[in-house]
Amino acid sequence: MTRRIVEILKKGQPEETITIQGWVRTKREQKGFAFIEVNDGSSMSGLQAILNADLPDYETILKNLNTGASVEVEGILAPSPGKGQRIELQASSVKVYGDADPNTYPLQKKRHSFEFLRTIAHLRSRTNTLGAVMRVRNACATAIHKFFQDKGFIWVHTPIITANDCEGAGELFTVTNLDLNNTPKKEDKSAIDFEQDFFGRRAYLTVSGQLQAEVMAMAFQNVYTFGPTFRAENSNTSRHLAEFWMVEPEMAFCDIVGDRDLAEEFLKYIFKYVLETCPEDMEFFNKRIDNSVLATADNIINNEFERISYTEAIDLLVKSNKKFEFPVEWGLDLQSEHERYLAEELFKKPVIVTDYPVGIKAFYMRLNDDNKTVAAMDVLAPKIGEIIGGSQREERLDVLETRMKDLDIPPEELWWYLDLRRYGTVPHAGFGLGFERVVQFMTGMANIRDVIPFPRAPLSAEF
RNA sequence: UCCUCGGUAGCUCAGCGGUAGAGCGGUCGGCUGUUAACCGAUUGGUCGUAGGUUCGAAUCCCACCCGGGGAGCCA
Numbered sequence: 001m002t003r004r005i006v007e008i009l010k011k012g013q014p015e016e017t018i019t020i021q022g023w024v025r026t027k028r029e030q031k032g033f034a035f036i037e038v039n040d041g042s043s044m045s046g047l048q049a050i051l052n053a054d055l056p057d058y059e060t061i062l063k064n065l066n067t068g069a070s071v072e073v074e075g076i077l078a079p080s081p082g083k084g085q086r087i088e089l090q091a092s093s094v095k096v097y098g099d100a101d102p103n104t105y106p107l108q109k110k111r112h113s114f115e116f117l118r119t120i121a122h123l124r125s126r127t128n129t130l131g132a133v134m135r136v137r138n139a140c141a142t143a144i145h146k147f148f149q150d151k152g153f154i155w156v157h158t159p160i161i162t163a164n165d166c167e168g169a170g171e172l173f174t175v176t177n178l179d180l181n182n183t184p185k186k187e188d189k190s191a192i193d194f195e196q197d198f199f200g201r202r203a204y205l206t207v208s209g210q211l212q213a214e215v216m217a218m219a220f221q222n223v224y225t226f227g228p229t230f231r232a233e234n235s236n237t238s239r240h241l242a243e244f245w246m247v248e249p250e251m252a253f254c255d256i257v258g259d260r261d262l263a264e265e266f267l268k269y270i271f272k273y274v275l276e277t278c279p280e281d282m283e284f285f286n287k288r289i290d291n292s293v294l295a296t297a298d299n300i301i302n303n304e305f306e307r308i309s310y311t312e313a314i315d316l317l318v319k320s321n322k323k324f325e326f327p328v329e330w331g332l333d334l335q336s337e338h339e340r341y342l343a344e345e346l347f348k349k350p351v352i353v354t355d356y357p358v359g360i361k362a363f364y365m366r367l368n369d370d371n372k373t374v375a376a377m378d379v380l381a382p383k384i385g386e387i388i389g390g391s392q393r394e395e396r397l398d399v400l401e402t403r404m405k406d407l408d409i410p411p412e413e414l415w416w417y418l419d420l421r422r423y424g425t426v427p428h429a430g431f432g433l434g435f436e437r438v439v440q441f442m443t444g445m446a447n448i449r450d451v452i453p454f455p456r457a458p459l460s461a462e463f
Numbered sequence: 464u465c466c467u468c469g470g471u472a473g474c475u476c477a478g479c480g481g482u483a484g485a486g487c488g489g490u491c492g493g494c495u496g497u498u499a500a501c502c503g504a505u506u507g508g509u510c511g512u513a514g515g516u517u518c519g520a521a522u523c524c525c526a527c528c529c530g531g532g533g534a535g536c537c538a
Binding site: 031033170229233239386435437 | 464473474475487488489490493494495496497498499500501529530531532533534535536537538
């Protein structure tokens with residue numbers, strides 16, 4: 001492997017002979033010589049190389065060295081007399097691997113709209129912005145693993161195909177290998193007979209690894225999942241994807257307070273890690289995408305998150321005297337506009353809301369002693385809303401069974417989940433973090449489809 | 464799925480009943496150190512699709528398709 005440009009820009013010394021490989025970002029021809037900027041994806045900045053006309057095949061090489069061409073440049077590093085870079089590469093030999101016809105190559109040396117870049121998702125990672133996004137995304141993922149591994153959590157791989165359609169987290173994609181032009185029918189011809197399908201029952205893409213993570217937490221105490229999840233909702237927003245990555249820690253012997261504190265520590269850790277490892281990319285986002293991202297990161301890292309109960313949140317919303325489109329009333333769920341008021345206007349930092357009414361939350365959340373609320377928590381972040389949703393789980397078999405009955409969830413579907421309460425049950429808690437939303441929050445990118453390489457959304461799965 | 468705005472050159476947009484435009488890009492030429500280089504010339508179109516109104520439609524009307532923003536659902 002040749003040296004990466006990120007390292008050369010930091011540590012490269014004059015007189016060193018080096019070889020770089022990458023893609024041409026710009027070519028600036030002069031009389032008798034030319035500049036090219038080569039980027040290899042290792043950093044925002046590329047390395048400037050100078051090609052003198054006395055290079056063998058200079059004319060041919062220059063003609064093929066257009067934006068997008070792949071190239072290997074060998075030469076000697078020298079201090080750069082021009083402004084904008086410390087060092088530059090004086091090329092002694094240049095090899096063009098593949099040219100890029102400027103008549104058809106869609107990326108220009110100028111700003112493109114993100115809408116256009118989504119139509120060329122196979123090329124957009126070569127742009128400054130998407131390059132920075134993907135490096136920050138990588139740093140976020142690394143931070144997540146480091147955080148949990150340093151605390152002794154076990155990374156567990158929960159299934160992507162599941163047979164439970166009762167997890168209550170939205171519409172599911174069906175997984176089948178039946179012949180869709182000739183599906184087997186049940187005896188009364190009313191419906192498809194999934195007993196003849198691959199798994200002998202209807203199967204789905206997972207919407208959450210939580211239930212299986214609970215299984216694993218009952219053996220390893222502290223675990224986390226980190227993988228793709230799927231929702232077949234017809235959601236057309238800048239905050240939703242049909243395929244997204246989710247992080248779900250689950251802790252045995254833990255209550256809602258421990259859960260809440262971990263969520264805050266976790267978010268702070270990620271932000272700190274990314275600021276330390278991707279300073280150049282973060283500067284770019286602050287300058288070109290959203291001039292508040294560095295201040296926001298600073299705010300996250302250095303301030304305590306606000307902690308309020310759902311009941312207090314309702315009081316604050318009523319007292320605000322603001323005109324909301326949706327009603328504010330105890331028992332109704334908080335709407336986007338309410339969440340935004342709390343996080344953006346009132347507290348101007350993340351807010352953790354706990355103890356929601358039992359009627360608006362999932363069956364597995366632990367019933368509080370007031371019998372009216374459950375030990376749920378949402379972390380609301382300025383600009384993007386709910387970034388984390390979690391809860392203490394109901395560990396009491398009888399209470400859980402009653403809740404499932406109230407919600408018409410057949411217990412035989414989740415017999416194994418109920419078994420966890422029969423054998424060695426323990427208070428436990430966890431949360432789910434939408435990975436792309438963290439990357440969005442971190443970078444200031446307005447649309448979630450621009451923080452994942454190949455976004456999956458309604459009518460969108462081309463690449 | 465609902466509300467709303469939009470779809471005109473490769474890209475970003477102007478034109479909004481009367482001969483299809485600009486900037487950028489591409490191409491050609493110029494320039495001894497450029498930084499999304501610069502200067503000059505030049506190239507480039509089924510005006511989203513299908514109907515309708517009109518002497519005449521990119522422009523007005525209708526339907527559909529696609530995209531942005533917002534909402535719902537949620538992470």
